[in-house]
Amino acid sequence: MNDINGVALTVLIVLFALVTVMGFYASRWRRPHSMESLDEWGLGGRKFGTWVTWFLLGGDLYTAYTFVAVPAAMFATGAVAGFFAVPYTIVLYPIIFVFMARLWSVSHRHGYVTPADFVRGRYSSRGLTLAVAITGFLATMPYIALQLVGIQAVLEVAGLGGGSNWVAKDAPLFIAFALLAAYTYSSGLRAPAVIAFVKDTLIYLVIIVAIIYLPTKVGGWEAIFGAAEDKMASPNPATGAPTGSFIPTGIDAHWAYATLALGSALALFMYPHSITATLSSQSRNTIRRNASILPAYSFILGLLALLGWVAIAAGTQPVGLDGEPNAQLVIPQLFEDMFPSWFAGVAWAAIAIGALVPAAIMSIAAANTFTRNVYKEFLRPQATPKQEAKVSKLASLVVKLFALVFVLTLDRQNAINFQLLGGIWILQTLPVIVFSLYTKWFHRWGLLAGWAVGMVYGTISAYNVVNPVTGAHFGGSLDPIPVIGHLGYIALTAFVINVAVATVVTLAMRAGKVSNGADETIAGDYFADAGDPKVLKSLPGIDEPTGGVSGNR
Amino acid sequence: MTSPDEPDDPTLHDTAPPANRALLALAGVLLAIPVIALLWVDSYARVDPKLGPWPFFFWYQFLWVFLTAGLTYTSYRIVLAARPHRPMRHDAADGSGTNDGRAAR
Numbered sequence: 001m002n003d004i005n006g007v008a009l010t011v012l013i014v015l016f017a018l019v020t021v022m023g024f025y026a027s028r029w030r031r032p033h034s035m036e037s038l039d040e041w042g043l044g045g046r047k048f049g050t051w052v053t054w055f056l057l058g059g060d061l062y063t064a065y066t067f068v069a070v071p072a073a074m075f076a077t078g079a080v081a082g083f084f085a086v087p088y089t090i091v092l093y094p095i096i097f098v099f100m101a102r103l104w105s106v107s108h109r110h111g112y113v114t115p116a117d118f119v120r121g122r123y124s125s126r127g128l129t130l131a132v133a134i135t136g137f138l139a140t141m142p143y144i145a146l147q148l149v150g151i152q153a154v155l156e157v158a159g160l161g162g163g164s165n166w167v168a169k170d171a172p173l174f175i176a177f178a179l180l181a182a183y184t185y186s187s188g189l190r191a192p193a194v195i196a197f198v199k200d201t202l203i204y205l206v207i208i209v210a211i212i213y214l215p216t217k218v219g220g221w222e223a224i225f226g227a228a229e230d231k232m233a234s235p236n237p238a239t240g241a242p243t244g245s246f247i248p249t250g251i252d253a254h255w256a257y258a259t260l261a262l263g264s265a266l267a268l269f270m271y272p273h274s275i276t277a278t279l280s281s282q283s284r285n286t287i288r289r290n291a292s293i294l295p296a297y298s299f300i301l302g303l304l305a306l307l308g309w310v311a312i313a314a315g316t317q318p319v320g321l322d323g324e325p326n327a328q329l330v331i332p333q334l335f336e337d338m339f340p341s342w343f344a345g346v347a348w349a350a351i352a353i354g355a356l357v358p359a360a361i362m363s364i365a366a367a368n369t370f371t372r373n374v375y376k377e378f379l380r381p382q383a384t385p386k387q388e389a390k391v392s393k394l395a396s397l398v399v400k401l402f403a404l405v406f407v408l409t410l411d412r413q414n415a416i417n418f419q420l421l422g423g424i425w426i427l428q429t430l431p432v433i434v435f436s437l438y439t440k441w442f443h444r445w446g447l448l449a450g451w452a453v454g455m456v457y458g459t460i461s462a463y464n465v466v467n468p469v470t471g472a473h474f475g476g477s478l479d480p481i482p483v484i485g486h487l488g489y490i491a492l493t494a495f496v497i498n499v500a501v502a503t504v505v506t507l508a509m510r511a512g513k514v515s516n517g518a519d520e521t522i523a524g525d526y527f528a529d530a531g532d533p534k535v536l537k538s539l540p541g542i543d544e545p546t547g548g549v550s551g552n553r
Numbered sequence: 554m555t556s557p558d559e560p561d562d563p564t565l566h567d568t569a570p571p572a573n574r575a576l577l578a579l580a581g582v583l584l585a586i587p588v589i590a591l592l593w594v595d596s597y598a599r600v601d602p603k604l605g606p607w608p609f610f611f612w613y614q615f616l617w618v619f620l621t622a623g624l625t626y627t628s629y630r631i632v633l634a635a636r637p638h639r640p641m642r643h644d645a646a647d648g649s650g651t652n653d654g655r656a657a658r
Contacts, residue, residue: 079610086614087591090621094584097625221606247598247610254594262592285633292626299618306611524566524641532641533565 005336009158011345012352015202016179019195019353064150064355065143066301067203068328069416074308075318076327078232078244080253080260081416082305087261089298093291096269100278100287102437105528106521107279108535114365115275115433116373122436123517125444126377131451132429133373136272137399139426140366142410142418143271144403147359149328149415151176152407154352156321157332170408176352177404184360184400185393199357202350203300206335210310210347211303214338218313224306227313239468255486256478260420263492267423270430273358273365284529307331314338328415359400367396411472420477424462424491428454428498437526442502443509444517450502458494465490565641576635580628587621 066085074082103118112118116133119125155172215221225246232246248257268274278287311318311334318329335347371392376383383391406418432447467475481488509516528535590596597613604612 083611083614087617090614090617091588091591093621093625094587094628097584097628098581225606225608247600247608248594249598251595254598257594257598258592262588284638285629288629288632292622292629295618295622295625299615302611302615302618522565522567523569527570527636527639528641529638 005159005341005344007341008336008345008348009160011342012154012158012348015346015349016352019198019356020179020182022194022198025194063358064147064153064351065416065419066304067351067354068150068153068331069146069419070301070305071308071311071331072327072329073414073416074228074305075311075316075330076244076308076414078228078246080245080248080257082308083302084257084260084264085305086298086302087257088264089301090295091261092265092268093294095265096278097288097291099434099437100269100291101284102526103275103433104278104281104284104287105535106437106525108284108530109525109528109532110521110534113276113279114272114369114372115270115429116369119432119436120373120377121520122440123444123519125448125517128432128444128448128451129373129377131448132432133369133377135425135429135451135455136270136369137366137374139422140271140273140362141399141402142406142422144359144362144366144400145406145410146415146418147355147362148173148176148180148403148407149412149418150355151179151352151359153326153328154332154348156326157329157336158348159321173404173407176355177400180356180359180363181397181400184363184396195353196357199350199353202346203354206347206350207300207303209339209343210307210335214307214310214314214334217338218310224309224313228309231312252487255481255484255488259481259489259492260478263427263489263495264420264423266430266495267427267491270426270433271362271365271422272369273362276365276368277361282530284527304331307334310334327413359403363396363399363403364392366399367392367394370395370399410474411467411470414467414475417474417477420489420491421462421474423489424458424477424494425455427491427495428458430495431499431502440516440519441506443506443514445509445514446502446504446506449505450498450500453501454494454498457497458490461490461494566639570636570639572636573634576631580631580635583624583628583631586624587617591617 070082070085072082103115106112106121107118110117110121112121114133115136116129119132120129123129152172155175160172160175215224218224218227229246232242232244234243235241236243245253248254269278281287281290308330311330314334314337316330316334316337318326318333320326320329332348332351336344339347371388375391375395376388380387410418410421428451431442431450435442435447461479462477463473465476465479466473477490478487479490479493480486481493591614598610600608600610602609
């Protein structure tokens with residue numbers, strides 16, 4: 001069982017205190033005139049260049065998902081459940097390369113902060129805007145929940161919490177929640193942007209050390225792959241089936257692997273937080289340059305995934321403070337077992353900060369969406385920028401509270417499923433956002449109908465996936481694909497149904513000559529760049545259209 | 554959420570900037586290659602040929618990290634050449650005036 005590891009815990013706390021101070025100091029970084037507008041608090045003033053954006057996106061995309069959930073899935077059930085994250089994060093970049101520049105341009109021309117803003121401008125449809133806003137808010141919750149599970153895993157292995165009653169048992173979770181809430185509230189997006197530098201430095205350091213040092217300690221990659229192959233082939237005591245997959249075999253596993261990768265890749269840049277990070281960049285092409293340097297993170301992700309198998313070879317026993325095995329603890333436990341105490345503390349800090357940064361960004365983005373597209377649109381159209389910033393701060397707390405509910409009610413053992421559940425929902429907004437960047441052929445009612453059918457189908461299908469061991473609903477994200485019959489990621493199936501419904505309803509609406517709403521954008525908007533009229537200076541709080549240290553590369 | 558310019562503002566372009574379609578298509582093909590390669594799981598879900606202790610399945614996907622970075626960067630250069638930025642106002646000459654020399658990006 002876990003005793004408190006004094007040295008490691010001290011290092012963890014010191015590093016944590018350091019980034020907290022930085023987080024508060026961040027509000028003075030690059031001197032905003034005032035934090036009391038949504039644009040300053042929520043978008044960091046839109047002055048970030050290629051490198052800051054690279055760090056920000058990296059801090060944003062590579063999260064507890066990467067450090068905790070993916071290696072845990074590899075450890076527990078192998079390549080189909082875990083390693084799909086590698087093709088997912090590779091095919092991601094060619095995909096976003098195609099449409100993100102257009103979204104940047106039109107957003108900067110019209111002052112859009114969220115994808116729902118764009119939809120509102122494009123279709124003048126309050127229903128469709130609300131659908132996109134609510135989906136963004138909802139889908140972010142399980143993703144933040146995953147980050148809380150990550151921080152909790154570190155605190156639990158560090159020996160914090162534990163005890164017989166449920167309050168004491170979940171103490172690490174509440175500590176994680178409090179940490180996150182406190183620092184997001186004060187500094188907004190500037191805090192994660194500044195901390196992302198520290199975070200990425202720590203992460204790279206820990207990964208390089210782990211990936212060079214750990215395999216030699218457990219007998220090399222030969223032994224690691226051998227141990228994983230043995231574990232995955234051995235029968236699961238509960239079901240009698242093999243524990244997992246060493247390499248995906250059989251057409252079902254191939255379909256599952258490919259659809260998980262593609263569905264996740266299409267979904268990721270629909271999240272409000274991914275779009276916020278992209279819009280924070282300085283020019284139209286920043287995101288495209290980034291698309292060619294971001295794959296460096298995919299390489300790291302693959303190595304981290306394999307740490308789940310290093311843990312198999314090392315014989316790591318991830319056991320929680322309640323005495324139950326918990327695969328989510330495998331990486332923090334591996335670090336504690338294999339590293340000197342002080343470095344275990346550094347590694348824990350890397351994981352925990354690596355979960356805090358994206359969780360902060362996610363909750364800010366979800367809050368922005370709520371403020372602009374629900375509060376200002378429906379509740380209080382006359383709100384001042386100061387009121388907007390205040391509501392956003394409160395909404396960022398609310399979204400984290402809901403995330404806490406997800407953690408407490410769903411199966412924490414399979415945290416990667418949180419992210420996959422969010423993906424099912426958010427992917428249903430892709431037709432509305434991405435198709436509309438190119439064409440207004442689709443009708444607003446068609447897109448809304450497709451979205452609704454996709455959401456209902458996806459939610460019901462996910463609910464009906466029952467964990468064979470625990471009997472809990474929402475037990476996974478794979479389901480037989482109708483017609484094709486092989487296993488597929490529910491998000492992608494729902495997406496195809498969504499597009500089909502949208503197309504049919506669009507044809508009907510066009511035949512009936514129903515209005516498709518006024519469009520405030522013009523074709524030239526989708527190609528605008530910094531320097532064009534209204535670009536970069538359309539929002540309050542910004543005087544200088546260009547600025548920042550990384551102005552030109 | 555404001556519409557800063559009237560949609561019919563005559564000084565703004567209401568068309569896509571001119572582009573070299575063949576080059577854009579080439580960039581599209583380069584971007585499609587990694588997507589197709591990685592989704593075709595049947596082509597790489599195997600153990601052999603191994604690279605040292607690494608089964609093919611793993612080293613092949615790691616290889617695609619670098620190939621994709623290269624293809625994406627190539628596409629980036631191609632797209633810049635295929636559709637150079639055109640200032641939104643008709644009266645602004647290319648690369649001067651409103652753009653502080655940043656138009657080429």
